[in-house]
Amino acid sequence: MTSIVWFRDDLRLADNPALRAALDRAEPVVGLYVLDEESPGIRRLGGAARWWLHHSLASLGERLRERGGTLILRRGPADRVVREVLADASATAIFWNRRYAGPEREIDAGLKASLREESIAVASFAGSLLFEPWTVKTGGGTHFSVFTPFWRACLALPAPRAPLPEPREVPGPAQAIASDALEDWGLLPTRPDWAEGLRENWEPGEPGARARLREFLAEDLDRYDRGRDVPSEEATSRLSPSLRWGEISPFTIWHETVATGRGAKFLSEVGWREFAWHTLFHFPDLATKNLRSDFDAFPWPELDEDHLAAWQRGNTGVPLVDAGMRELWHTGYMHNRVRMIVASYLIKNLLIDWRQGEEWFWDTLVDADSASNPFSWQWVAGSGADAAPYFRIFNPELQAKKFDPDAVYIRRWAAEHAGDEPPEPIVDLYATRNRALEAYEKVKQNRAE
Incomplete structure (x- = not known):
């Protein structure tokens, strides 16, 4: 047997x-x-x-x-x-x-x-989840659409179970069973091999995940609350790819963090991941359809391929946006604060459908999953859960002054922006902001009707 x-x-x-x-x-x-x-x-x-x-x-x-x-x-x-x-x-x-x-x-x-x-x-x-999607309900028996009451309801449930120990032995079958060779699946890029930056920055696998958790809890947890929004600081856990592939379980992260007696904000970010998966469970078309149907009225213009390509390559002329997109291409990762900024720029300054951005992140992020990726894009677009105010537009210049005031992050990834002749922006931030707000009026009208 x-x-x-x-x-x-x-x-x-x-x-x-x-x-x-x-x-x-x-x-x-x-x-x-x-x-x-x-x-x-x-x-x-x-x-x-x-x-x-x-x-x-x-x-x-x-x-x-x-x-x-x-x-x-x-x-x-x-x-x-x-x-x-x-x-x-x-x-x-x-x-x-x-x-x-x-x-x-x-x-x-x-x-x-x-x-x-x-x-x-x-x-x-x-x-894979701390709380099963069918166990977290509002007082009326429905699913949550706002994070804060969702997370409060999760924390009112019995605490997540303790993690199971790693087995010392896994007895295999007596006879060999045919298996494909991993190399034959062609998962690695070859022509060209664009993965050098990924190799430099990551160690996939369970041992690497456990090492990152230990290092984060010992060295970075105390400054997580303050530093997690600063892209030049190594203050985040960088565990999202390992959680995506299940190299470490959320139960392990939960209990080892709780054992430190700190980390409530960090655990709430684990809760945000839960919220994304619970939302996907109830809305399986999250990657293709607006969660809020009134956003179907948003007047997307005809796709500007040149603008999309400039955004993808980090050639928009906006320092923080370009830095983030180049970090993504080189490492397969982007700081979360910068993810919100580059997404807002694509959707609201370039007026490009959020689904175009979701597809690009799906292809280039090592941590892209079926829930968090579309959930986050819809949150920025204003069409998703907990997206209030839905018309929020991140100003990348103000965001850079606040979170990268010395341009440390920008100089690392888009050094030409710190030079004497920085590139010209492809669009005017002020004019395109106003254009986006006018477009959102269509959504507002549709909601009123």
């Missing part, structure tokens, strides 16, 4: 409830990862995410082998591939940690129902 552990966005051994359930059966365990780019509704990973996935899977496979286990890699529609591996392994049970995006939930629910009819033991677990 053999059990399958289907790894998805939980590429870790510690605090992995699905893995723990399989090990509790005291029988061989087969780890499985399916690269599914064919099932209906599944979104193909962006380039930066594919780079991270390659290295995270390599790390997970090595860690399983060190403990006697194995990681099988297969590519194709998950429903078909899972059944094939169950047959190849003569497995009688399969375990996974839950997913919350719409297409993935449909796949999982369909598999669970059909496999149980075939006498395969199936169980799913809470491994």
Whole structure:
């Protein structure tokens, strides 16, 4: 008898409830990862995410082998591939940690129902969110649309469970099971290889995630509240890619932070991630449709391809915007304060649909996920949850004076802006701000009607 552990966005051994359930059966365990780019509704990973996935899977496979286990890699529609591996392994049970995006939930629910009819033991677990989306409700029994009462309701629930220990042994199957070679999946860029900056800045995998958490709690937590808005300071945890891929669980982050007796603001940012996923659970089309339908009336002009390209390349002539977009391209990451500023500039100064920005971030961020990425873009656009005032327009020049007063961040990523002849902006900030406010009047009128 053999059990399958289907790894998805939980590429870790510690605090992995699905893995723990399989090990509790005291029988061989087969780890499985399916690269599914064919099932209906599944979104193909962006380039930066594919780079991270390659290295995270390599790390997970090595860690399983060190403990006697194995990681099988297969590519194709998950429903078909899972059944094939169950047959190849003569497995009688399969375990996974839950997913919350719409297409993935449909796949999982369909598999669970059909496999149980075939006498395969199936169980799913809470491994990726502190609070399940169906457990956090308003007094009227509906979902929350504003963060503060949402987080207050979360904190009123029983505290998140303690993290599970990392297993010392993972007994593998007696016979080898066919697996794809990770290198054959083509997840890494080659022509050209644009990932040098990613390699310089990141260590994908569970060990790297644990090291970043320890370093953050020991060295940066005390200055997080003050420094998290300053892009030139190393005051944030930089754990978002590891949370996205499940190399570390939110339960581990929660309990290790609570143990310090500090970090309430940091934990509320973990709560913001929960809010994004809960919103996606209730609105599966978050990446393509306005959460607030009155924003369907927003009068987007015809797409200006030149303006979009200038924004993508960091050639807008606005120092903080250009610095942020170049940081993104080089590292696959951008400071959160700057993310809000560059998003506001694209939407409200260039009047380019937020979905264009969401797609670019999906392709270039190592931490882009199905919830936080579209949720954040809709928040900035004003079409999403908790987006008040919806007409907020970040002034990138004022933001630079406030959060990068000595231009440390700008000089690092867009040094020409600190020179004697800085580039000219492609649009006038004042005029385009007024244009955006006029466009938002259409939304206001639609809401009144």
